[in-house]
Amino acid sequence: MDLYEYEARELFRDHGIAVPDAAVAASPREARAAAESLGGRVVVKAQVRTGGRGRAGGVKFAADPASAELTARQILGMDIKGHAVRKVMLAQPVDIQAEFYISYVLDCAAGVFLAIASAEGGTEIEEVAASRPEAVARIPVDPRRGVDAAGAAEIARAAHLPPEAAPVLARLWQVLVQRDAVLVEVNPLVRTASDRIVALDGKVTVDDNARFRQARWASPEVVHDDVDPLEAAAVAKGLTYVKLDGEVGVIGNGAGLVMATLDVVAGCGARPANFLDIGGGASARVMADGLTAVLSDPAVKCVFVNVFGGIASCDAVADGIVQALESVHVTKPLVVRLDGNDAARGRAVLAARAHPLVQQAATMDGGARRAARLARRGV
Ligand SMILES: Nc1ncnc2c1ncn2[C@@H]1O[C@H](COP(=O)(O)OP(=O)(O)O)[C@@H](O)[C@H]1O
Ligand SMILES: [Mg+2]
Structure with a gap:
């Protein structure tokens, strides 16, 4: 979750970094x-x-x-x-003498944190890095050691920042660690006419997986107001939902299976409308919430429910779908593929329900093809 500048400013202030x-x-x-x-x-x-x-x-x-x-x-x-x-x-306006850039970012590819700093702040750092790479210092940070006073002084030296910027570098590391951020950036950090070092602009990205222990962002209702409203509603219900821009709603259990389903739907010439992982259990409640979320997207023309019973058994999932069909007003066709544990029993439960808008597919490919066809037909 990215924070607004005013939220980042408050975090900086609370950690002893000077802000206007x-x-x-x-x-x-x-x-x-x-x-x-x-x-x-x-x-x-x-x-x-x-x-x-x-x-x-x-x-x-x-x-x-x-x-x-x-x-x-x-x-x-x-x-x-x-x-x-x-x-x-x-x-409050600040009388700027010099503008610097400092940040810490989690470099997932390299598996380290990086301190990135430059005495040429103010403009976007990518531009400085492209035109004058030597002006940007990139220093790996060992998360077990962190950035203490000596480490901060070393980063400041490498980036040709004034020594007075070092305490800010150490405090900014504390913001990252204590606030569970994966990115903290100050651009510009400035030296004022009275030789103060002040953070004029901030960007903080909080690790969504750590929101539960960050009191301020813990509640699932705390979703920023410019987030897609469908996504906000789904997240508020505890669903793992990401809005995409296609027509085939996708519901599956397990992130890997849902990712694969998106690929297969795309391979059939249709575009997925969302990513929705209902997790391992796939209870009636979660299935109903999931269906409601996906069907409330006006772009959705049909829904492909792709469930593999690995830990869950398919008859429990089918029960969940049947109960969800009672509580959700289904207006668009559903293609359901059940496989894995107790698949035969699960399919029998759905067949017995015989909902006019629900059809079953025996395979993931077959289900995706049918969903793509239904989406094209624009039902
Ligand atoms: N409080 C302030 N006092 C003086 N100048 C400021 C102040 N805030 C921003 N600026 C100037 O405006 C520029 C752009 O503002 P900034 O907050 O960095 O926005 P962005 O990075 O989105 O363009 C800064 O580089 C700085 O020169
Ligand atoms: Mg800026």
């Missing part, structure tokens, strides 16, 4: 009041979870509360790289 005073506003009037409380002159910043806001016109100076209100009116509702701006952050 700031306030969040969702309307021009609120922006005016916030500017007043911040002393008049402010920077008005679009809150969207994407970079390059400055270039897109989403970061603007305002000389007084009245112009902060006007500027907020311009920025609120803007579209930045497909993200609608619903909030702005108003921050």
Whole structure:
């Protein structure tokens, strides 16, 4: 889960990293009041979870509360790289002498954390890395050792940052570890005219698998407001659902099987509408929630339920589907493939129910072909 800049700013502040005073506003009037409380002159910043806001016109100076209100009116509702701006952050302007870049990122391919730092901050680091790779230091971090004062000093030296930036590097590592983040980035970290080191922009990605132990993000209802609404509803019910842009709804048990099902559906010339893993048990409740989630997607033309009874037995899954058919108003055809433990009994349960919109397939390929055909027919 990516955090907004204002959320990242609060984490930085709580970990002792200097940040400008700031306030969040969702309307021009609120922006005016916030500017007043911040002393008049402010920077008005679009809150969207994407970079390059400055270039897109989403970061603007305002000389007084009245112009902060006007500027907020311009920025609120803007579209930045497909993200609608619903909030702005108003921050005290800082007199910038130099802009740096610092981040820690989990490099999954290499299996290490990387400290990435540069004395050429402000613009996007990919651009600096492309044009002047020698200006970007990349230093592996051993997670067992972490970044202590000596490690932070070493990173600062390697990146030609002033020594005063080292404590920020050590604190930023604490943000990563204590907040279960897989990415923490400050761009720019600046040196001010009064020689303070201040974090002016932040990006934090929290590991979704650790949300349960991060009190602030633990509740499944805490889904950011610009997340796809179907996805938000499914996640709130505890489902592992990802919205895709096709027409064939896909429900399966086990992430591997669902991934394979997406591939097979695509191989049949149709596009999957979603990824939905109902997990090992596949109870009636989960099946009903899953069907509801998938059928509520207007793009879905048919649903392919692909279940392999490995730990679960297929008759229990079939019972789940039958019970789900009682509670969910099914309006689109369902293709169901059951295989594995007790497959014959499971198929018999479904056959006995004889729902007019449910048809069974003997194999995964056959089921995917039929679902693709139904989607094409546009039933
Ligand atoms: N509080 C601030 N005071 C002064 N300048 C700022 C402030 N916040 C941002 N800026 C300037 O605006 C630029 C872009 O803002 P930033 O928050 O990094 O957005 P983005 O990276 O999305 O473009 C920064 O590099 C900095 O030069
Ligand atoms: Mg930035």
